[in-house]
Amino acid sequence: SAVISQKPSRDICQRGTSLTIQCQVDSQVTMMFWYRQQPGQSLTLIATANQGSEATYESGFVIDKFPISRPNLTFSTLTVSNMSPEDSSIYLCSVGGTGTTEKLFFGSGTQLSVL
Amino acid sequence: RKEVEQDPGPFNVPEGATVAFNCTYSNSASQSFFWYRQDCRKEPKLLMSVYSSGNEDGRFTAQLNRASQYISLLIRDSKLSDSATYLCVVRGAYSSASKIIFGSGTRLSIRP
Numbered sequence: 001s002a003v004i005s006q007k008p009s010r011d012i013c014q015r016g017t018s019l020t021i022q023c024q025v026d027s028q029v030t031m032m033f034w035y036r037q038q039p040g041q042s043l044t045l046i047a048t049a050n051q052g053s054e055a056t057y058e059s060g061f062v063i064d065k066f067p068i069s070r071p072n073l074t075f076s077t078l079t080v081s082n083m084s085p086e087d088s089s090i091y092l093c094s095v096g097g098t099g100t101t102e103k104l105f106f107g108s109g110t111q112l113s114v115l
Numbered sequence: 116r117k118e119v120e121q122d123p124g125p126f127n128v129p130e131g132a133t134v135a136f137n138c139t140y141s142n143s144a145s146q147s148f149f150w151y152r153q154d155c156r157k158e159p160k161l162l163m164s165v166y167s168s169g170n171e172d173g174r175f176t177a178q179l180n181r182a183s184q185y186i187s188l189l190i191r192d193s194k195l196s197d198s199a200t201y202l203c204v205v206r207g208a209y210s211s212a213s214k215i216i217f218g219s220g221t222r223l224s225i226r227p
Binding site: 041045102103104105111 | 161219220
């Protein structure tokens with residue numbers, strides 16, 4: 001299993017501002033994933049962060065709104081830009097889920113509230 | 116129709132009871148199946164994988180029925196600490212996390 005450190009654990013932000021969430025893994029991984037979990041809902045994949053190339057975004061998510069960095073094989077950031085109350089969610093980074101490591105392991109999540 | 120469907124619950128059962136959840140999936144090509152547990156405001160954590168032959172881990176038993184496209188989770192002798200949301204997770208192709216589909220979860224509450 002992987003140990004994933006995610007921060008901040010929670011934040012309350014004003015409309016129109018941006019928040020960057022950091023995710024650090026204790027081992028090198030090819031892909032890191034960012035999920036969103038809105039209140040009472042299940043997890044939705046935002047994007048896959050690939051080291052050395054641009055992130056791959058899922059339908060409904062765009063780079064301008066959720067820019068992602070992946071400077072090395074153990075670290076990634078997700079920025080939630082120009083926030084609105086609709087962005088209030090839990091954001092989770094994750095590793096695994098591919099190849100022989102089928103299981104996903106998650107960071108502890110960032111609970112974001114936008115006023 | 117959702118790709119993965121679960122009864123949202125809540126299931127409210129007394130301590131010591133046996134409780135079972137089902138989860139149906141729509142893609143017959145799905146390859147792997149998991150149950151995750153998520154406590155309130157916490158990240159999901161893997162509870163168990165689900166194998167075609169069925170598998171057991173202590174008080175937890177998981178079953179897969181490919182013909183009817185559902186998986187189940189049985190919890191025996193339930194404990195107060197079992198109170199959580201249980202997520203059914205279904206995976207398609209091996210190569211991409213975008214093929215991992217999460218159910219919306221079944222809430223379980225164990226009462227003393």
